[in-house]
Amino acid sequence: MGMAVAGTGDAGHSHSSFAAGEPGNPKRPVARTVEVTMRETDDAKMLFVPDRVTVKSGEQVKFIIRNVGEVEHEFMLDTMANNAKHKVQMEKNSDKGHDDPNGRRLSPDNSAEIVWRFTKPGTFEFACLIPGHYESGMKGVIVVE
Ligand SMILES: [Cu+2]
Numbered sequence: 712m713g714m715a716v717a718g719t720g721d722a723g724h725s726h727s728s729f730a731a732g733e734p735g736n737p738k739r740p741v742a743r744t745v746e747v748t749m750r751e752t753d754d755a756k757m758l759f760v761p762d763r764v765t766v767k768s769g770e771q772v773k774f775i776i777r778n779v780g781e782v783e784h785e786f787m788l789d790t791m792a793n794n795a796k797h798k799v800q801m802e803k804n805s806d807k808g809h810d811d812p813n814g815r816r817l818s819p820d821n822s823a824e825i826v827w828r829f830t831k832p833g834t835f836e837f838a839c840l841i842p843g844h845y846e847s848g849m850k851g852v853i854v855v856e
Pocket of ligand 1 (some may be wrong): 757784785839840841844849856
């Protein structure tokens with residue numbers, strides 16, 4: 712793959728550890744709730760609204776993800792490097808859906824919640840890794856301060 716991941720010792724595609732923090736505890740209070748919608752546009756783009764979220768390190772955040780489009784979309788929260796690796800795997804095996812603690816695939820008119828705790832500062836990414844969607848604009852940035 713030739714992709715260098717700086718600062719982590721985790722080179723594998725492991726779902727047991729997460730570079731962007733850790734699954735939150737839904738029983739604990741959240742610092743805030745961020746609603747993210749996923750949709751297509753009339754000019755053949757696909758996007759997340761908003762596409763930039765800023766949180767503080769240590770905060771537990773609840774994402775409410777809604778697919779208001781007409782096709783399936785997904786929300787995968789990870790580092791850009793991990794999303795890029797994952798996207799290649801999805802292109803080889805496009806039917807594989809996600810139901811991971813850091814991601815969810817949604818049919819149109821569905822929504823889901825992800826509670827996530829951001830444990831370290833950095834810039835992370837949420838992306839739709841269904842083939843073609845990322846290239847059409849389905850990515851967003853999470854800045855952890
Ligand atoms: Cu999508």
